[in-house]
Amino acid sequence: MADNSHSLLSAKNLYKSFGGIKAVDNASIEVPKGSITGLIGPNGAGKTTLFNLLSNFIRPDSGEIVFDGEPIQQLQPHQIAQQGMVRTFQVARVLSRLSVMENMLLATQQQSGENFWNVWFHPGRVLKEERSQRERASEILESVGLSHMAQEYAGALSGGQRKLLEIARALMVQPKLILLDEPAAGVNPTLINKICEHIVQWNREGLSFLVIEHNMDVIMSLCDRVWVLAEGRNLASGTPTEVQKNTQVLEAYLGQ
Ligand SMILES: Nc1ncnc2c1ncn2[C@@H]1O[C@H](COP(=O)(O)OP(=O)(O)OP(=O)(O)O)[C@@H](O)[C@H]1O
Ligand SMILES: [Mg+2]
CATH class of the missing domain: 1.10.12 (Lyase 2-enoyl-coa Hydratase; Chain  A, domain 2)
Structure with a gap:
């Protein structure tokens, strides 16, 4: 059982290395029920790998993941989707030769x-x-x-519309939590605003989100809380304003 009843997703002490690279190095994250939680960090920090671990597209070397009160490490991605957690991809995976x-x-x-x-x-x-x-x-x-x-x-579809289609497709399974990997990347500003408005609306209707994003305006406007990864490890977590002011976070970004 989850140790925190407000937590929809809780991952603790996750490790994943590829050869010599520790892509995720003892990282933990919590997504409270009903929240829009952000996940930020410099390029190569391990954010997408963490998503891959959370959704079990790849298995962690160690660590535990609890979703909605149940351990999910042993489940396949489609079973995790049935439990109510779905994810989108950094490069939208839509099938181009099929209709929308x-x-x-x-x-x-x-x-x-x-x-x-x-x-x-x-x-x-x-x-x-x-x-x-x-x-x-x-x-x-x-x-x-x-x-x-x-x-x-x-x-x-345009790049932005593909991102939107991926999110729309995720909604088909009536999820409790959607993991979005850079929903604003390569999307024009007008469509970014629209995507954000939809996310806020779905969140009001009860859907929770974990959002990876480099666009800090998006993170600032959407997120209740933000987790920062650097070199696979937790660097900070707090409100968007707290995180934006954190000197360690600023240094990690400047150092890339
Ligand atoms: N399948 C893989 N095989 C080998 N190395 C990998 C693999 N996947 C990720 N990595 C490495 O793990 C590290 C973390 O990569 P990851 O894609 O998770 O970063 P990220 O935070 O999502 O970066 P970005 O912001 O650029 O998308 C990088 O050094 C990357 O090269
Ligand atoms: Mg990534």
């Missing part, structure tokens, strides 16, 4: 349509489920302003 709608529908891997026996014995149920997934996808696309692109190839 198809990308959305692929997110719900667990729909019964994937199961042969369900298709055979319960065709009505499968069709109904597909219909409701399609409706949900349409609603989400509408809410993020991508419905006019629903039938276009995802490859036709």
Whole structure:
């Protein structure tokens, strides 16, 4: 069980080395329920690797991860998604040759349509489920302003729209927590503002976020609390203002 009942995600003493490189070196992080928590640090600090560990895309050498009161180290990424934690990627992973709608529908891997026996014995149920997934996808696309692109190839989207599609797709599984890896990178300022507004709105509706971002305006405007990594280790954590004033943090950024 989590030692902190307010904590939705809690990772302690995570280690991961690649050959001689200690990418994550005894790092810990907490994401309180209902928060937008930030994760910052210089290039190569280990932020994406920490996301990979939290979502179990790679296994830690050691450490423990508790999500929503349950240890999750033994689970596969899709099982973690079923528990309510999904992540996006630094370089958006959308399937360019599929339509935007198809990308959305692929997110719900667990729909019964994937199961042969369900298709055979319960065709009505499968069709109904597909219909409701399609409706949900349409609603989400509408809410993020991508419905006019629903039938276009995802490859036709701009970099920013791809980031938005990735987040929209994450919402398909009705998660409790979304890990966003640089949602503002390579996105134009107008779309960055829109993405931030959506994040704030979803957060008001009860969704929690852990956000990696180099854009400090985004971190300052969104986050309740920020964790700073440098060389794989925890350097500081606090409110965005506290962290911004922290001399060790400033030195870590200047030293890169
Ligand atoms: N699969 C891998 N194999 C070997 N080294 C890796 C691997 N993944 C990450 N690293 C190394 O681990 C360190 C941390 O990388 P990581 O991508 O986690 O940093 P980051 O904080 O996300 O950086 P950025 O802000 O540039 O995205 C780097 O030195 C990187 O080269
Ligand atoms: Mg990264």
